[in-house]
Amino acid sequence: xxxxxxxxxxxxxxxxxxxxxxxxxxxxxxxxxxxxxxxxxxxxxxxxxxxxxxxxxxxxxxxxxxxxxxxxxxxxxxxxxxxxxxxxxxxxxxxxxxxxxxxxxxxxxxxxxxxxxxxxxxxxxxxxxxxxxxxxxxxxxxxxxxxxxxxxxxxxxxxxxxxxxxxxxxxxxxxxxxxxxxxxxxxxxxxxxxxxxxxxxxxxxxxxxxxxxxxxxxxxxxxxxxxxxxxxxxxxxxxxxxxxxxxxxxxxxxxxxxxxxxxxxxxxxxxxxxxxxxxxxxxxxxxxxxxxxxx
Numbered sequence: 001x002x003x004x005x006x007x008x009x010x011x012x013x014x015x016x017x018x019x020x021x022x023x024x025x026x027x028x029x030x031x032x033x034x035x036x037x038x039x040x041x042x043x044x045x046x047x048x049x050x051x052x053x054x055x056x057x058x059x060x061x062x063x064x065x066x067x068x069x070x071x072x073x074x075x076x077x078x079x080x081x082x083x084x085x086x087x088x089x090x091x092x093x094x095x096x097x098x099x100x101x102x103x104x105x106x107x108x109x110x111x112x113x114x115x116x117x118x119x120x121x122x123x124x125x126x127x128x129x130x131x132x133x134x135x136x137x138x139x140x141x142x143x144x145x146x147x148x149x150x151x152x153x154x155x156x157x158x159x160x161x162x163x164x165x166x167x168x169x170x171x172x173x174x175x176x177x178x179x180x181x182x183x184x185x186x187x188x189x190x191x192x193x194x195x196x197x198x199x200x201x202x203x204x205x206x207x208x209x210x211x212x213x214x215x216x217x218x219x220x221x222x223x224x225x226x227x228x229x230x231x232x233x234x235x236x237x238x239x240x241x242x243x244x245x246x247x248x249x250x251x252x253x254x255x256x257x258x259x260x261x262x263x264x265x266x267x268x269x270x271x272x273x274x275x276x277x278x279x280x281x282x283x284x285x286x287x288x289x290x291x292x293x294x295x
Contacts, residue, residue, distance in 0.1 A: 014046075019054060020065040022046060033068035036108045075107060077115045083107060084126045095129045113139065138170065143178065144189045146170055148232045152257065155240035155250035157186070222271040226259045230273065234259055238278035247280050256281045 026044040027035045037048035037058055051061040062068065083106045088096055091104065098109045098119055109119055116122035120130055146169050150158040153167060160182065163172035175185035226234075235257060241248035242257065249255045260279045263269030 016054065016064075019046065019051060020061070023051065023061060023065045024067065027065075027067055034062060034106075035067075036102075038108070075111060075115065080107060080112050080115045080122060081126050084112070084122055084128065088126070088128055096123060097130070138174065140178070140188070143170065143175065143185070145228070147186070147189050148228065152232070152235055152240060153249050155248050224265050224271060226271055226276065230271070230276070231259050234273065234276045235278050237273075241278065242280040242283055243277045244279055244283040258284050260284050 022045045023035065023040065026040055027033065029043060030039060032039075035044075040048045040051075048058060052058055055061040055064060084096065084101065086106075087101055087104045088094065091100070101112075101119075102109055112119050112122045116125060123130055147158060150162060150168055154162060158168075160172050162168065163170070172182070175182050179185040179188055239248070240250065240257065242255075247255050249257065257278050257280060260277050261269040261271070262275050262277050265271075269275050
């Protein structure tokens with residue numbers, strides 16, 4: 001039998017109604033009132049980015065198409081747990097996987113992770129079990145933190161050959177598979193630091209600091225604790241070596257580097273990029289809360 005060559009539908013120049021019709025058709029095919037971007041990219045005719053460009057946002061496209069707008073930012077932890085329980089009840093099961101929930105649930109698993117910390121934790125709170133083959137998806141945050149830890153340990157940008165245990169928690173292949181290439185993974189990693197450095201939202205640390213010493217916080221505009229993003233940026237600036245004795249993990253394996261306030265916190269020094277420096281544990285212990293300019 002001769003091979004048949006069938007062209008896919010020509011998508012260029014589609015008008016708004018044709019786009020919305022395909023979104024409705026995909027939602028109907030999946031039996032859902034709301035289609036995630038991932039679901040549409042897999043089952044739809046076009047790409048979800050097309051809808052964002054044409055209509056302003058993915059949710060707005062759903063509004064115009066007459067579909068249910070999934071307001072993730074309004075969804076509470078309680079609503080996530082309730083939906084997980086509903087799915088388990090409807091399927092008459094006590095065991096759920098990410099794949100099963102995403103097929104039958106109202107929300108996507110990434111939202112569940114953001115609200116409950118992990119999908120497994122959400123199942124625990126809901127009183128459900130995970131299957132023996134359950135494997136939690138590694139978040140981008142986990143992957144970025146792994147790169148940061150490796151970078152600190154070896155004192156330079158990690159290369160492909162550095163991805164081995166115990167230096168790296170994950171294999172090298174995870175990064176190009178997630179981001180398209182290892183270079184793109186590194187760029188996303190650096191971008192995440194720059195973004196979070198500009199918008200510091202370490203609420204948990206701030207609350208902890210206030211509980212420890214509320215009086216000091218009344219005199220400071222920043223938290224005493226150094227976020228892991230700021231910690232990395234300071235160490236990168238200082239070339240991952242102690243600013244007093246010059247030792248580094250690359251030169252002397254086992255060296256532990258810490259972040260120190262140049263002007264001590266107790267003396268009014270703030271947790272700001274310019275007032276932080278990298279020290280080894282020994283030099284930091286010797287300096288303690290003394291200023292570099294006083295005895």
